[in-house]
Amino acid sequence: MVTGITRAQRLMLATVCAVAVSTIYAIQPVLAVAGTELGLSPQSLGVLIAAGQIGYFAGLILLVPLGDLMNRRRLIGAMLALTAAGAAVTAAAPNGVVAVVGLAFAGVFAVVVQVTVAYVAAVSAPGERGRNIGAVTSGVVIGILGVRVVAGLLGDTFGWRAVFALLAVLCAGLAVVTRGGLTQDVRTSGDRYTRILRSMGRLVTTDRLFLSRGLITLFVFASFGSLWSCLALPLGAQPWSLGTTEIGLFGLVGLAGALGAGRAGRWADAGHAQLITGWSLLLLAASWLLIARTGPTLVLLVVGIVLLDFAVQAVHVSSQHLLTTAHPDRAGSVIGAYMAFYSLGSALGAVSTTWAYTSWGWWASCLFGALYAMAGFAVWWSAQRWLRDRRPKINQPTFRTRYATMIPRR
CATH class of the missing domain: 1.20.1250.20 (MFS general substrate transporter like domains)
Structure with a gap:
């Protein structure tokens, strides 16, 4: 309705x-x-x-x-x-x-x-x-x-x-x-609850759009979690030694990027959801080049956080738009199954970035974040190639047939 x-x-x-x-x-x-x-x-x-x-x-x-x-x-x-x-x-x-x-x-x-x-x-x-x-x-x-x-x-x-x-x-x-x-x-x-639960499991094996969007979301939020689960560690250490309240204020920086991505919904309405996803994943990967720079100034880190949150939100909105459009009658179960990938990705990012930081330092956490972003882009690229291969091929006229049509018949 x-x-x-x-x-x-x-x-x-x-x-x-x-x-x-x-x-x-x-x-x-x-x-x-x-x-x-x-x-x-x-x-x-x-x-x-x-x-x-x-x-x-x-x-x-x-x-x-x-x-x-x-x-x-x-x-x-x-x-x-x-x-x-x-x-x-x-x-x-x-x-x-x-x-x-x-x-x-x-x-x-x-x-x-x-x-x-x-x-x-x-x-x-x-x-x-x-x-x-x-x-x-x-x-x-x-x-x-x-x-x-x-x-x-x-x-x-x-x-x-x-x-x-x-x-x-x-x-x-x-x-x-x-x-x-x-x-x-x-x-x-008229569906039953148990039937809907079973359909959620079948989405992974039968719905190529859902699987690709789920995997993209897993990697995107692993990248997102790599930043926000670990950012307090380098900021609380030397040379910055920031307190809890000061570190918390970096959330305002992320809000600027996230709110800016509200425009992604309008782009999706215009039919650009797939294109926005690809560019946003590349932007997400590039943002880690700035986030890795935590000294001697935090300006580059701040810019990188804005770009990262913009990219994450743009991909997230585009994915939900595509999935709810493809499954309008069961948006609830589709969104629930999709967000399970989000939850797993967030946990993956939190665990791996903390381990990387304690083992090798902030640069390793940033490397993990960038690799997650590029993995998401690889999934998107593969899905795009699959969609192109599935489109019906239209026979293009050869030079000979084009030339023949130009000759007037007697």
Whole structure:
């Protein structure tokens, strides 16, 4: 049912994405402080980050497909309320076990982000789908990067628990607002839940577009994770020795690039999604040449971060536009399966870049980030060649036939 979406609704849904995804990443800037208060050893701090990511991955597979069966407006409100509950449990956690449970619970229902994207794709007019997806998806990057700034400031001022208390209040408020501010999106599909789950698995083996876009996304977000999972390490070391709040402010730099990529949705609407993907992947690889330069000035690093986040967002928006256009009747399950690649890529980037940095230094982390970008470009190039080979070949006239047609018949 295509009803269109207003500017106010776009803003509301972008806010939903920003706040929901923040519940997964808010623990990173306050990790050390939270771990100490919860009684966790330095070696086990990673479980706090992993809890939200594992919950998110489970939600992508098990909950996002519900959007193809249920009224998405009600589903968005219910999932926001449950995300609020998880954030509240985390804020009040007396120990590490309870905090892990709260973070995992919030992560499971934070997949309201993907239900929101599927809702936008369903209610948007065809000529506005890319623009709307781009605007709403910008909220995801705003949440991932912006929460670093907010959490750093709140953590230093009021303590780490205040971060999750604020997120719980915001999620609960948005659950109420979306209930009355969104139009109905009643699902009419006769599919069963188990059948949809099986179809998600078949996408990988039978849908060439989905597989290529999934692999591109895996490598793109591995490159993205290579930067943001490790950036605090070189900035906190000599010669910069920046503090948590100062490092968090670099999230504002990333926001500039991510917001600039909102234009990618309009380009996708104009039929340029594939072309934008190729150029953005090359830009992503090139940005690492600047990011690798962390001295004697941070100017080149700042420019590189802007370019990287622009490229990542442009590819992400283009991929979602192509997939929701190709599968309009099951956008929820397709987006859920697609975002599983995103989750795996983020984890791959976080693990590999930390290992590379501790083994060889910042240059090695940057090399990994650039290689991930080039791997994504290789997948895109191969997919383009496959598409060209599949197009029907039109017999081109030879010189002799062209010349013969120029001779008048007697």
